[in-house]
Amino acid sequence: MAYAIVESCVNCWACEPVCPSNAIADARPHFVIDANKCTECDGDYADPQCASICPIEGAILDPFGVQANPPGSLTGIPPERMAEAMAEMQAR
Amino acid sequence: MELTVIGQDAGPAAEGGCSSSGCGGTSDQLSHLPESIRQKVQDHPCYSEDAHHHFARMHVAVAPACNIQCHYCNRKYDCANESRPGVVSELLTPDQAVKKVMAVAANIPQMTVLGIAGPGDPLANPERTFETFRQLTEKAPDIKLCVSTNGLSLPQQVDELCKHNIDHVTITINCVDPEIGAKIYPWIFWNNRRIKGKKGAKILIDQQQKGLEMLTERGILVKVNSVMIPGVNDEHLEEVSRIVKQKGAFLHNVMPLIAEAEHGTFYGVMGQRGPTHDELQALQDKCAGDMNMMRHCRQCRADAVGMLGEDRGDEFTMDKVENMHIDYEAAMEERAEYQAAALATLEAQRQNSGESFVALSSIGKARRETRPVLMAVATTGGGVINQHFGHAKEFLVYEASATDVRFIGHRKVDLYCEGGDTCGDGESVLQKTIRTLDGCEAVLCSKIGYEPWEQLEQAGIAPNGEHAMEPIEEAVAAVYAEMVSSGLTDQAPHSATVQISA
Ligand code: SF4
Ligand code: SF4
Numbered sequence A: 001m002a003y004a005i006v007e008s009c010v011n012c013w014a015c016e017p018v019c020p021s022n023a024i025a026d027a028r029p030h031f032v033i034d035a036n037k038c039t040e041c042d043g044d045y046a047d048p049q050c051a052s053i054c055p056i057e058g059a060i061l062d063p064f065g066v067q068a069n070p071p072g073s074l075t076g077i078p079p080e081r082m083a084e085a086m087a088e089m090q091a092r
Numbered sequence B: 001m002e003l004t005v006i007g008q009d010a011g012p013a014a015e016g017g018c019s020s021s022g023c024g025g026t027s028d029q030l031s032h033l034p035e036s037i038r039q040k041v042q043d044h045p046c047y048s049e050d051a052h053h054h055f056a057r058m059h060v061a062v063a064p065a066c067n068i069q070c071h072y073c074n075r076k077y078d079c080a081n082e083s084r085p086g087v088v089s090e091l092l093t094p095d096q097a098v099k100k101v102m103a104v105a106a107n108i109p110q111m112t113v114l115g116i117a118g119p120g121d122p123l124a125n126p127e128r129t130f131e132t133f134r135q136l137t138e139k140a141p142d143i144k145l146c147v148s149t150n151g152l153s154l155p156q157q158v159d160e161l162c163k164h165n166i167d168h169v170t171i172t173i174n175c176v177d178p179e180i181g182a183k184i185y186p187w188i189f190w191n192n193r194r195i196k197g198k199k200g201a202k203i204l205i206d207q208q209q210k211g212l213e214m215l216t217e218r219g220i221l222v223k224v225n226s227v228m229i230p231g232v233n234d235e236h237l238e239e240v241s242r243i244v245k246q247k248g249a250f251l252h253n254v255m256p257l258i259a260e261a262e263h264g265t266f267y268g269v270m271g272q273r274g275p276t277h278d279e280l281q282a283l284q285d286k287c288a289g290d291m292n293m294m295r296h297c298r299q300c301r302a303d304a305v306g307m308l309g310e311d312r313g314d315e316f317t318m319d320k321v322e323n324m325h326i327d328y329e330a331a332m333e334e335r336a337e338y339q340a341a342a343l344a345t346l347e348a349q350r351q352n353s354g355e356s357f358v359a360l361s362s363i364g365k366a367r368r369e370t371r372p373v374l375m376a377v378a379t380t381g382g383g384v385i386n387q388h389f390g391h392a393k394e395f396l397v398y399e400a401s402a403t404d405v406r407f408i409g410h411r412k413v414d415l416y417c418e419g420g421d422t423c424g425d426g427e428s429v430l431q432k433t434i435r436t437l438d439g440c441e442a443v444l445c446s447k448i449g450y451e452p453w454e455q456l457e458q459a460g461i462a463p464n465g466e467h468a469m470e471p472i473e474e475a476v477a478a479v480y481a482e483m484v485s486s487g488l489t490d491q492a493p494h495s496a497t498v499q500i501s502a
């Protein structure tokens, strides 16, 4: 089982140096986790390091495919407000 | 090396009597500093108000990762603490960065300072940051190194920093109270965990303060940056200013929050506003009573190259740099010559501008109380008025009064709109520019077109192209003297917020 980085990743590099298993690679369009190398940080840390430093909501999925950091959990922006703001910008 | 000699020569000369433009005012902040610090900063463009006309700094983006989140930052872009929001820099490896820095230094002799300021936090990427510094110390010993940080890893890195002989560090400190901190920093990454809210903010604040103390104990210059967030930390920043000064920071630079929904930041999306020019100026004035403020900060881009406010980055993209052949030994000689000449000019200007104030105050005495006037100046550097109004991407604002001319700050013209071709509505660019000049009663530039001239006059701002290539402070003093003798300064200031015809 492994964590995974998906397309909302902004390639900010934060996760790469903190992974104890060297499982993360700088790739494009976005960084990737090598599922064979990822240990879920088991034995090294209580929390998965990549998911604990990643600043982007939704960029990392846990082994069950669930967003490790769901919308609103990191920025504090309520998802409704985000949707509203997006709509306002589109209307302009 | 020759540069050290220059520094020693220029130092005592500037000390003698009223030689600085800050005489009677706060314009030359260096005059307040102990000689040892003054020497260190006198040709540093970011710290010395005069020097930033003559010397340049550059930043390289080698340290992308960050270990905290600020509510004004969208991490798609560079670190908002040290650059304009919404900017993405070319990420370089340490080897590439070293190459680029040496190419720039060889071509722009003014370049005296290299900074690493993001995107991200340089100290959250210690290997990349320190590898860059290590190579540069060896290969280009005439370049000063500086680093900007959010402070979280600072205490851990201080010893390593000292090894590289880095004598300037900037810490962004927005608060000293965890309650307020929790409204600015939603989380930090600390001891292998994400820590949210007040608890995280407290750790960050403690580390920042500890880092500040450790650096000043070791004799390293520390500048503190703060982002002014109305309703969040605006009142609190006076206390921050007091505390960081007490702990030995030599400059405190208050920058305005820039928040737009388009940036996708917490503050942008939640509609948090930034400060107005007046609010920012008022806070800077209050803090100035407490310590030396830096007014000329332009929140430069993380990979900015060239004189402050003038970005020549396009000339030094990595593909161009790879093909340049640099003889650094020869370049270093040229650089030393240029820098010696520039320091001499600087010193001469410092001496001269003292005289213009004598003349100015005598006018003041001849008349009744004259009120101070704000003026905007268009310049590309060198301390002279040398930019066309229409080319100015930012204006320097000066306050002239009967006793002195002092530098107040910068106003940037909205850079999201390039005018003419790109937005198809050149007129609105002009309107925006004029709105930027709100509160100013004159604008000094090398040249100005007919249409902007008219619109400026309508808005109550007197356009003035008569002082092209003259030293800024002298020109401002001269224009003020004209205003005084024509009786303008006896009248209350006009309301500059006139609606500009669309
Ligand atoms: S969960 Fe741990 S081991 Fe797996 S990629 Fe993330 S940091 Fe590396
Ligand atoms: S920390 Fe998150 S956003 Fe940054 S590179 Fe890793 S996965 Fe992408």
Ligand code: SF4
Pocket (backbone or CB within 6 Å): B066, B067, B068, B069, B070, B072, B073, B074, B075, B078, B079, B080, B081, B082, B118, B119, B120, B121, B150
């Ligand atoms: S320290 Fe800089 S890069 Fe990190 S979150 Fe704050 S503004 Fe962004």
